[in-house]
Amino acid sequence: LETLIAVERDISAAKEHARQLEQARIAAEEGARAKADFLATMSHEIRTPMNGVIGMAQLLRDSGLNEEQELYAGAILSSADTLLALINDVLDVSKMDAEGVSLSCTDFDPRACFEDTMRLLKAQAEAKGLDLLLDIKERVPAQLHGDDRRIRQILLNLAGNAIKFTEHGQVQVTLDAEPAGQGTGLVFSVTDTGIGIPREMLSKVFERFSQADAAISRRFGGTGLGLAISRRLAEAMGGSISVTSDLGLGSCFTVRLHLDPPRAEPAVAPAATP
Numbered sequence: 560l561e562t563l564i565a566v567e568r569d570i571s572a573a574k575e576h577a578r579q580l581e582q583a584r585i586a587a588e589e590g591a592r593a594k595a596d597f598l599a600t601m602s603h604e605i606r607t608p609m610n611g612v613i614g615m616a617q618l619l620r621d622s623g624l625n626e627e628q629e630l631y632a633g634a635i636l637s638s639a640d641t642l643l644a645l646i647n648d649v650l651d652v653s654k655m656d657a658e659g660v661s662l663s664c665t666d667f668d669p670r671a672c673f674e675d676t677m678r679l680l681k682a683q684a685e686a687k688g689l690d691l692l693l694d695i696k697e698r699v700p701a702q703l704h705g706d707d708r709r710i711r712q713i714l715l716n717l718a719g720n721a722i723k724f725t726e727h728g729q730v731q732v733t734l735d736a737e738p739a740g741q742g743t744g745l746v747f748s749v750t751d752t753g754i755g756i757p758r759e760m761l762s763k764v765f766e767r768f769s770q771a772d773a774a775i776s777r778r779f780g781g782t783g784l785g786l787a788i789s790r791r792l793a794e795a796m797g798g799s800i801s802v803t804s805d806l807g808l809g810s811c812f813t814v815r816l817h818l819d820p821p822r823a824e825p826a827v828a829p830a831a832t833p
């Protein structure tokens with residue numbers, strides 16, 4: 560009888576332990592959701608007035624100021640832009656935490672996607688005297704099915720970083736494709752001749768708010784979230800992102816994505832009537 564009572568006591572202790580674990584799990588989940596909700600709400604609330612500041616600073620800058628005033632208006636604009644970029648990144652990350660990454664897939668032309676995005680970066684590269692090169696391999700298909708907005712976002716992050724952390728030389732983007740099961744593996748790399756990343760930081764740069772060198776990063780600006788977001792996006796697209804780098808010589812980021820073939824039938828030319 561004593562053994563029976565001891566066993567029963569063990570069982571109730573185990574049950575109590577399991578109940579406590581479950582309660583802790585629910586509390587942790589609720590905490591994470593509350594944190595993500597708070598960040599998302601705050602980011603929204605800050606974004607609206609920030610857009611107002613940017614709009615007004617733009618008007619002010621273009622309103623025929625003298626040289627000194629123009630400098631001040633430019634400084635307001637650039638700080639506001641930096642703050643808005645940070646808010647957008649925080650909003651993006653908190654949304655991904657709360658809801659996972661939501662992809663919005665359509666048929667798209669990968670070549671146009673890369674060419675358009677590179678055009679956006681041209682002025683930035685030219686301002687620093689850098690060559691911005693794009694090499695699209697023959698075998699890249701004309702149509703794929705995927706979220707091209709998110710692919711642009713990854714490319715903007717990587718190529719934007721490459722330009723930011725390079726003082727001389729070039730930024731080279733290469734787009735290639737490889738067969739991947741039922742779909743297509745889209746592989747692209749962004750190679751620069753910039754400052755490089757110390758070996759011990761290579762595995763950390765994809766972590767949130769991680770910056771290889773705090774002093775350098777402060778000088779170049781940035782949020783420390785771009786690579787964390789890019790990695791989440793690449794993984795959501797069945798892919799990965801990796802980096803190799805030589806300190807002082809440059810870095811190379813490579814992204815692999817798994818995309819589906821286009822859904823729509825290719826347009827067929829009407830048969831010629833005899």
Ligand code: ADP
Pocket residue numbers: 716720721722724751753754755756764769770771772776780781782783784785786787810
């Ligand atoms: P940030 O907004 O600071 O650029 P990221 O997440 O995009 O944030 O990058 C994290 C850090 O990784 C950067 O602060 C920088 O230290 C390093 N890094 C990223 N890309 C490069 C690059 N092309 N060359 C050198 N360092 C880089």
